[in-house]
Amino acid sequence: MELSSRYNPNEVEEKWYKHWESNNYFKSTPDDREPFTILIPPPNVTGVLHMGHMLNNTIQDVLIRKARLEGKNACWVPGTDHASIATEAKVVKKLRDEGIKKSDLSRDEFLNHAWEWTDNYGGIILQQLKKLGASPDWDRTVFTMDDVRYKSVIKVFVNLYKKGKLYRKNRMVNWDPKAKTVLSNEEVLYSEENSKLYYVRYRLENSDDYITIATTRPETILGDTAIAVHPEDERYAHLKGSRAIVPLIDKPIPIIFDNYVDKEFGTGALKITPAHDPNDYEIGEKHKLEIVNILNDDATISPAGQLYIGESRFNARKLIVSDLEEKEFLVKTEDLVHNVGRSERTNVLVEPRLSLQWYVDMKSLAAPALAAVENNEINFYPEKYKNTYRHWMTNIRDWCISRQLWWGQRIPAWYYNEDVFVAETEEEAFKLAQEKYGNGISRDDLKQDEDVLDTWFSSWLWPISVFDGFESREDLSYYYPTSVLVTGWDIIFLWVARMIMAGYEWENTFPFKDVYFTGMVRDKKRRKMSKSLGNSPDALKLIEDYGADGVRFGMLSCSPAGGDLLFDDKLVENGRNFSNKIWNAVRFIKGLKIDQSLETPAKNQLAQDWITSQLNKTILGLNDSFKTYRISEALMNLYTFIWNDFFSWFIELIKPEYGKPIDRGTYDFCIQLFETCCTLLHPFMPFITEEIWHQIKDRKEGEDCINSQYPEAGLIDDRLISDFNLLKSIVSNVRDIRNKNQMPPKEQIDVAFINNPEIDACMVRNGFREALLHKAYLKSFEGHETGEKIDGISFICGKTKFFAQIQKELDVEEEITKLEEELKYQQGFVVSVEKKLSNERFVNNAPEAVVEKERKKLSDGQARIDAITKLLEKLRKG
């Protein structure tokens, strides 16, 4: 069959993906093999594939395919996350676009819309993963809100409550006024932003004097219930017992004294708004101050604020500033840069707010989870994230898990007046209530908590819940603990740490053995790729343009564990070029005519022996790289082997003269080598390897690259490799000489050398001379006892001196200069070695092997100097 001169990924990728699926290669059921399990970090159910997913899932696919080839029972579980807050926000927006307000809907009506949305758009992202070549067991697809996972969450909530590890408390929380829900500390992102510091004066009661405070939030003046100063601040000592009048609303408030106040900041006087600042709240509690909440749940001013009612907090600020200015309460305004927190999901400014929420007591959960990472029961790659993890775990704070949303698992708590009953079902809760209050209580008296649970409260159970582990042990006991988690370091607290805690809490062991942290995908300017910046390439378009293999190669070739991937089209271009290179190499070998009667030439045999050793060396290196998740390194080593060793050196060596046939032995060897390379490369580039696998041989049903056997490394002949390196080096030198003298690269020349044991050993090797003549286009390659009578441009490889006898007037001056430079370098080298060796302490203290190495370096160096000196003498004599 005629092959196109270009590899066309689009034609083959879909074909093979279908083939794999219909042959059930991705499927896994427990058996007696060793399991290798990966759980996908579930993407948002309504999400669309972006670069981060592509990188993340490509790495998982590499690991899972490698395990599959190694004969393990590879199980990759796919799934999606209901992403409570993000999805609810999307549904709310969609409804608003249709003219429907969430507040006009009942809970059930809203949930119907949300499910409809999920059913329509959910799982698109999983379909997109297929384009990338991802090979999870699709039959195992799960969703954090499906029945099984829902039940797991409820069970766990009740279980924690019974263990006394859950509590409900009124405290200052992070409030997202857009989503109208509380957020956990981890869902708030802080950044420095420009803002203003307003100096506002408050008149003192029964006086014409003023006290001036500084604030960044003048709108909260409406909720002021005190002014605080430092007890030792002499400026304000005389104000003990006085009161100040809040501007505009003319409300008298006490002046209090508290160590919390920083005398140096602003005026040293601080307004206290207990309802809208965590520190103010604490001070308020301490001094028993009144709490005036002036904001609604959407951060508009409430009637309690008296002024600007219904205005947004930002408008209210503008209005109050201009009113304060007009009435001469505003003293001055300064620029200020300070840290503000924004909601991770909606990006709006987080509002501190006092409210009653559910919390998980994290201290007891954290202890075993911290220990597990500290003593390497769980390994982090790269290891540096252990520090981050330790720091967070040792300063862990309780986890706020309730959310004022509808999309999610509804909290299984029922209230009767002030009393709470936590149970898996309303039925049980009712029973509990009856036990306590007798039969007089009716079911309608119980009110279920309106809130749902944080999304992460379902995802932290992922390693257990995907196997329905809270209900059945069947799959769990086989697959758990999983092998490795591949995820971004940005969710180390939100997800990774909590999964570890859950693992120890309910399974008494780690949920995964290794964690591979991927970096963030950034653009060339190191900006994180994001939709809002518009700097993220369209993932599917990229696959279309460069092929899934090209994209996979591009991303993997440049993404060390934990390091960011600086994305550049160049990377995927390289991937595409590599595919094309492989394609054409196959095309070339397949296009050769085979002569059955031909003996394998000695040079071909040499080439085969050499590349076999080189291959084995590469396999060892790959195994090593995989062990520590150095995926880029593994791929690059394989790339170098295939392109440089196999294609550039091996194929060029065995290439018959144009139009001539090749011997059967070498041909078969080539096909075999291609086959091995397919298997080795398959985890990284699954499609092209499967295609070539089938191009090079007729295959039986079920004999596919995806389920081939991963090769073991055989013997490595180091001596052969080093001899071959000398050959390569001679060839390069000859090419360089041709290059520099503007000779056609294929013009044959004579090369002479001076005999010594090193080159002699190579020359007796069968095929060495033949290979050299072939590769370097030499007319002759002859040894001499001395260099006295040989002409030509000299060069040195190893310890041997060579002369390229080109048909060109030798520029003696140039040759001398070149040699002198070389001599200088060698002398410098020898001096440094001599210095080491003449140091008695070195000779006495260093291990014998090291000293021996230095001695060898010295003698080799001296031999080279000797050779160069003789050459120089000869040239100078003319």
Added chain:
RNA sequence: GAGACUGUAGCUCAGUUGGUUUAGAGCAUUACCUUGACAGGGUAGGGGUCGGGGGUUCAAAUCCCUCCAGUCUCACCA
């Protein structure tokens, strides 16, 4: 404010417990080649006093101290 990490070629990074020439790879770059698998190719170069300065050692990119620069995490002062 507390802590962690990083600094090696123009760019992205290797360099494994100090010891294979006076430091490597890929990409980029330069010169040359090119109608016979591949111009998405081939060949050969150039390019780094390993952030600066001290110290330990026979020996330091590698260990210690210090300074400089950058990144990140946590906590937060209105």
